[in-house]
Amino acid sequence: MSEVLLQQIERLAADAKTKSTQLHKGETMIEIEQSQLKNFITRLVNQIKIRHLSTITGLDLGQNIGIIYHFWRDRNTIHLKTFVPKTKPTTVSIVDIIPGAILYEMEIHDMLGVMFVGNPWMDKKLLLPDNWPDDLPPPLLKNVKPADIRKRLGLEVEKK
Numbered sequence: 273m274s275e276v277l278l279q280q281i282e283r284l285a286a287d288a289k290t291k292s293t294q295l296h297k298g299e300t301m302i303e304i305e306q307s308q309l310k311n312f313i314t315r316l317v318n319q320i321k322i323r324h325l326s327t328i329t330g331l332d333l334g335q336n337i338g339i340i341y342h343f344w345r346d347r348n349t350i351h352l353k354t355f356v357p358k359t360k361p362t363t364v365s366i367v368d369i370i371p372g373a374i375l376y377e378m379e380i381h382d383m384l385g386v387m388f389v390g391n392p393w394m395d396k397k398l399l400l401p402d403n404w405p406d407d408l409p410p411p412l413l414k415n416v417k418p419a420d421i422r423k424r425l426g427l428e429v430e431k432k
Contacts, residue, residue, distance in 0.1 A: 277348055280320045288312050301351045309354050310364045316343065317369055322350060325366075328376035330384045332414045337361055337384050356386060358413075365390035385410035 278300065285292040285302050288311070292302045304312055316322045322345045331338040333355070341352040356363050365388035367374045377388040378398035387394060397404060400411075408424055409416050422428050 274346065274348065277320070277346070281316075281350060284312065284315055284320065287315075295351075298347055299349045299351070301353060303353045306354055306356065306363055309352075310366065310369070312352070313341065313366050314369055316350070316352075321345070323370070325370045325373055325376070328373065328380060330380035330386060330412075332358075332384060332412060334358075334414070337386055339363065339380065339386065341366075361386040363388060367391050383410055383412040385413065 278294070281300055281302070282292050285304075288304060288308045290302060290304045290308065290312075292300050295301050302312075322343045324344045326342040326344050326349075329338075329340040329342065331340070336355040336357055339354050339356065343350040343352065354363070361384070363386060365373070365377055367377065367388075368390060374391060374393060375398060377386075377391045378393055378396070380386050381388060381391075381394060382397055382399045405424070408421065411418070411421060419428075
C-alpha cells in the first residue's frame with residue numbers, strides 16, 4: 273500500500289477510534305463499530321477517494337454475523353469489518369453512498385438474514401425463490417440443516 277494512502281487510512285481509523293492492521297503489503301483490515309460504519313465509509317469515499325467496492329462478505333461467526341466490506345484503489349485493498357448480533361441482525365445500508373452495494377446487501381440478507389436499513393430492495397429476493405417461507409431461516413446460518421430445508425420445502429428425495 274502506498275505510504276500516503278496508508279497514512280490517510282490510519283488517520284481515518286484513529287479519528288473513528290478504531291485500529292487498522294496491515295495484513296500484507298497493499299492490504300489493510302479495519303474493525304469498526306456499527307455506530308461508526310456509515311460515517312467511516314462516507315469519509316473513505318469522499319476524503320480518500322476510495323470508491324470501488326469489490327464485494328461485501330457475510331460470515332456466521334456464532335453469536336454474531338461478520339460483515340466485511342472489501343474496497344480497492346490503486347492495487348490496494350481495504351477490508352472494513354463490523355459485526356451484528358444474531359439476535360438482532362440489522363445494520364445500515366450504504367446504497368446511498370455506493371449504489372452498487374444493493375446486490376451485495378441483498379445477497380447477505382437472503383443467505384444470512386441481515387436487514388440493511390435503507391436498502392429499498394429488502395422486501396425482494398435475490399438468490400432465494402420468491403416463495404421462500406418467512407418462517408424458514410436463512411440457509412447459510414450454521415445452525416440450519418440443509419436436510420431440514422429440503423424436507424420443509426417438499427424437496428426430500430427418497431433413497432432407493
